[in-house]
Amino acid sequence: MRKSFFAAIGLVTLSFASRGGAQGALSLQGLGYPAGGLSARAEGTGGGVADFDALSATTPAALAGVGSPALFVQYSPEFRRVTTASGTATTTTARFPLIIGVLPMGQSWTLGLSSSTFLDRSSETTLDRLQVVGAPTDTVTVTEQNKVLGAIDDFRLALAWSASPGFRIGVGGHAFAGSNRITLTQLFPDSAKFISSAQAGRISYAGFAASLGIEYHPSRVIGFAISGRKGGDLRAQSGDTAIGKARLPDHYSGSVTFEGIPGVIVSARAAHDNWNSLSSLSSSGVQAFDSWDIGAGVEATGPRIMQRIITVRAGARFRTLPFGLNGEKVSERTFAAGFGAPLTRERASLDVAIQRAARSAGSDVKERGFILSIGLRVSP
Amino acid sequence: MLSCSENLDSSGVCAVLCPPIGGDVQNITIDAVVVDTTVPSLSGLGTEPGLLLASRGDSLDTRVVIRFDSLPATFIPVGDTARPIASVDSAYIQLRLDTTTIKGADPVTIEAYDVDTTANDTSIAAVLALFRPDRFISSQTFARAELTDTLKYFISNAAVLARIQSRAPLRVGLRAVSVGSSQMRFISTEGAFGPVMFFRATPDTTTKPLTVVPFSKTPVGESILAANLTDYTVIAKAPPPAAPSVLSVGGLPARRVYILFNIPSNIIDSATIIRATLLLNQLPNTGLDATDTVALLPQVVLAGRAVTDPAKAAQIIGAISVDTLKLKPGDSGPTNVELARAFTLWHTQKPDTLPRAIILKSVSEGNSPLELRFSSSEDIAALRPRLRISFTSKVPLGLP
Numbered sequence: 001m002r003k004s005f006f007a008a009i010g011l012v013t014l015s016f017a018s019r020g021g022a023q024g025a026l027s028l029q030g031l032g033y034p035a036g037g038l039s040a041r042a043e044g045t046g047g048g049v050a051d052f053d054a055l056s057a058t059t060p061a062a063l064a065g066v067g068s069p070a071l072f073v074q075y076s077p078e079f080r081r082v083t084t085a086s087g088t089a090t091t092t093t094a095r096f097p098l099i100i101g102v103l104p105m106g107q108s109w110t111l112g113l114s115s116s117t118f119l120d121r122s123s124e125t126t127l128d129r130l131q132v133v134g135a136p137t138d139t140v141t142v143t144e145q146n147k148v149l150g151a152i153d154d155f156r157l158a159l160a161w162s163a164s165p166g167f168r169i170g171v172g173g174h175a176f177a178g179s180n181r182i183t184l185t186q187l188f189p190d191s192a193k194f195i196s197s198a199q200a201g202r203i204s205y206a207g208f209a210a211s212l213g214i215e216y217h218p219s220r221v222i223g224f225a226i227s228g229r230k231g232g233d234l235r236a237q238s239g240d241t242a243i244g245k246a247r248l249p250d251h252y253s254g255s256v257t258f259e260g261i262p263g264v265i266v267s268a269r270a271a272h273d274n275w276n277s278l279s280s281l282s283s284s285g286v287q288a289f290d291s292w293d294i295g296a297g298v299e300a301t302g303p304r305i306m307q308r309i310i311t312v313r314a315g316a317r318f319r320t321l322p323f324g325l326n327g328e329k330v331s332e333r334t335f336a337a338g339f340g341a342p343l344t345r346e347r348a349s350l351d352v353a354i355q356r357a358a359r360s361a362g363s364d365v366k367e368r369g370f371i372l373s374i375g376l377r378v379s380p
Numbered sequence: 381m382l383s384c385s386e387n388l389d390s391s392g393v394c395a396v397l398c399p400p401i402g403g404d405v406q407n408i409t410i411d412a413v414v415v416d417t418t419v420p421s422l423s424g425l426g427t428e429p430g431l432l433l434a435s436r437g438d439s440l441d442t443r444v445v446i447r448f449d450s451l452p453a454t455f456i457p458v459g460d461t462a463r464p465i466a467s468v469d470s471a472y473i474q475l476r477l478d479t480t481t482i483k484g485a486d487p488v489t490i491e492a493y494d495v496d497t498t499a500n501d502t503s504i505a506a507v508l509a510l511f512r513p514d515r516f517i518s519s520q521t522f523a524r525a526e527l528t529d530t531l532k533y534f535i536s537n538a539a540v541l542a543r544i545q546s547r548a549p550l551r552v553g554l555r556a557v558s559v560g561s562s563q564m565r566f567i568s569t570e571g572a573f574g575p576v577m578f579f580r581a582t583p584d585t586t587t588k589p590l591t592v593v594p595f596s597k598t599p600v601g602e603s604i605l606a607a608n609l610t611d612y613t614v615i616a617k618a619p620p621p622a623a624p625s626v627l628s629v630g631g632l633p634a635r636r637v638y639i640l641f642n643i644p645s646n647i648i649d650s651a652t653i654i655r656a657t658l659l660l661n662q663l664p665n666t667g668l669d670a671t672d673t674v675a676l677l678p679q680v681v682l683a684g685r686a687v688t689d690p691a692k693a694a695q696i697i698g699a700i701s702v703d704t705l706k707l708k709p710g711d712s713g714p715t716n717v718e719l720a721r722a723f724t725l726w727h728t729q730k731p732d733t734l735p736r737a738i739i740l741k742s743v744s745e746g747n748s749p750l751e752l753r754f755s756s757s758e759d760i761a762a763l764r765p766r767l768r769i770s771f772t773s774k775v776p777l778g779l780p
Contacts, residue, residue, distance in 0.1 A: 086396055133770045193655055194655050199774060201777030284779075365397065
């Protein structure tokens with residue numbers, strides 16, 4: 001008894017599945033959330049003081065104002081709650097978004113080395129969906145677990161020059177590198193009938209950029225800063241295979257600071273990023289939007305506690321995030337407050353900021369987040 | 381820091397914010413069967429974990445043979461030294477009965493015959509020829525209520541003593557006789573609770589009875605076969621086999637189905653198999669116990685390409701599932717046998733090393749007359765065995 005060669009394909013059932021990112025939050029669309037490179041101090045002022053802050057990674061010029069060698073580390077967990085018509089999700093994302101080392105060299109030059117989170121894509125989702133597996137009437141629930149870990153980081157080597165407190169200039173070279181580790185698991189309910197599958201992938205990124213910053217204080221009362229970063233190519237690679245290429249977004253910012261009130265610094269900043277240049281780094285057509293980042297804040301001398309003068313801060317910030325949801329921009333409004341305190345005879349300082357962020361994308365999806373930033377500066 | 385332990389799980393909003401990532405599931409049904417045939421189960425005489433004793437009129441007649449080739453010649457009375465056995469009393473064979481296998485409500489008489497012979501050890505005809513009056517040893521009748529899980533079958537003391545004194549083997553053949561239909565299955569030595577014979581060598585009850593376990597001295601030089609033949613089932617009459625164009629699983633003598641597939645290599649090598657189902661058409665077998673349940677078990681053939689004979693290849697097999705498919709011989713219609721686990725194995729081996737072949741066997745192979753029948757690839761196209769495979773292509777994980 002024998003029989004023939006196979007041939008006839010009897011039934012082919014296709015069920016559409018997108019390969020779009022399943023990040024499960026407004027702020028995690030596309031390649032992820034831009035942490036911004038702001039120090040806890042800058043975050044506490046809504047970003048207004050960032051371009052005058054040596055411990056933020058937004059402009060190389062500000063390095064010249066650091067005064068003494070310093071090492072700065074920041075920890076910024078975000079407690080996020082996403083609400084949709086069908087449910088809510090509460091998550092905690094732990095980030096170390098900024099590490100900076102600054103070294104003055106002589107009277108005029110300052111060298112800075114930093115690592116800041118450029119786009120953080122860490123997320124985890126579980127989705128149950130019905131799937132026809134077998135006969136047309138054999139519908140089963142597939143549990144699809146998707147986990148993405150990793151980020152693209154901005155490594156900057158910068159050199160700043162300043163001959164007087166009124167003028168500072170700096171240049172920086174940036175290497176963008178990082179990876180996303182993706183795990184997709186499909187679980188089926190009956191192991192006697194179905195085989196659950198797990199698939200893992202790793203995508204790495206590499207790119208370069210250069211930045212220039214200028215800070216000018218025509219008087220002790222007012223100061224201006226401008227900075228820009230010109231992006232080069234950003235390549236995405238899976239193993240040895242190039243899977244995408246885009247331009248790193250150009251970045252421009254302008255800031256102003258006013259110190260006309262004793263003990264008070266009022267600052268404001270506007271920045272623009274050409275995120276749209278990253279649109280080609282998408283396999284599912286996730287749209288990237290150019291964005292404005294506008295913030296202002298106040299920093300003031302506060303109470304003296306335990307022989308230490310506490311600096312208090314407050315600010316607000318508005319920006320749109322790089323990647324949209326269903327073609328709509330995701331906007332983020334942030335209100336921030338914080339304080340700074342010197343430690344151990346001025347050889348260390350602690351900066352703390354708390355930000356309340358509200359994100360929306362023109363739909364009934366709402367996202368609220370608290371970002372607690374704790375920065376520690378040590379001067380050896 | 382309290383927040384060092386991350387919780388990234390956003391599943392609560394996935395209905396809106398998590399489009400599916402997994403690949404498209406494709407379900408294809410293909411005529412992938414290259415060879416399908418019924419082959420005998422060659423596990424060998426006496427390898428079954430059960431001993432089937434049946435008397436079912438013209439349909440089924442099976443006997444049981446138990447060999448006691450090593451009988452004690454002496455015993456030790458209490459407080460004394462060893463003495464030759466000069467008498468035998470209360471001789472019985474203890475049989476462990478699987479009471480779920482009992483068929484028939486009428487009393488059943490179990491007759492014992494001397495089936496010792498110098499003929500070939502595996503000659504069924506030679507053994508069956510010895511179930512005749514001059515070989516009769518004893519008989520015992522059991523009412524249905526007396527058929528409990530431990531059965532004491534009393535055997536002729538004189539017959540046992542004669543074998544002891546003549547230093548001859550005692551080989552007992554059991555036959556069931558009933559006015560109606562009768563069937564039962566004893567646990568064999570291979571089933572771990574085989575028959576054991578007890579007798580007293582002295583009327584003094586303070587001396588413990590002697591215990592004799594089955595043992596076969598022949599065939600000489602073939603210890604494995606000899607061990608199998610310590611107890612075994614002899615088929616005197618069995619239901620007729622299915623037609624050659626029909627696939628047959630189970631029955632007596634036991635049969636298996638061997639199926640060799642030709643599966644597109646791109647499916648096995650490149651795709652992720654989620655489910656694979658062998659689509660069979662069951663044919664009704666209205667013979668014995670048509671409404672009883674048979675547990676069907678698919679297993680993967682491990683024989684390489686060098687083994688070209690399906691009958692031999694079907695003996696070199698490996699488990700792919702502990703789940704069985706429960707079928708009734710009298711039923712008919714479409715039947716699905718799940719084979720996804722076989723594909724997991726095939727994915728790791730090339731077809732040259734491991735042909736894409738399976739067998740279908742009954743869990744109670746050799747212990748039950750029940751037989752399942754299926755349409756073969758010689759049947760009309762709609763009823764032939766086919767393979768339905770559900771698979772996804774690998775998803776290019778990486779960019780959002």
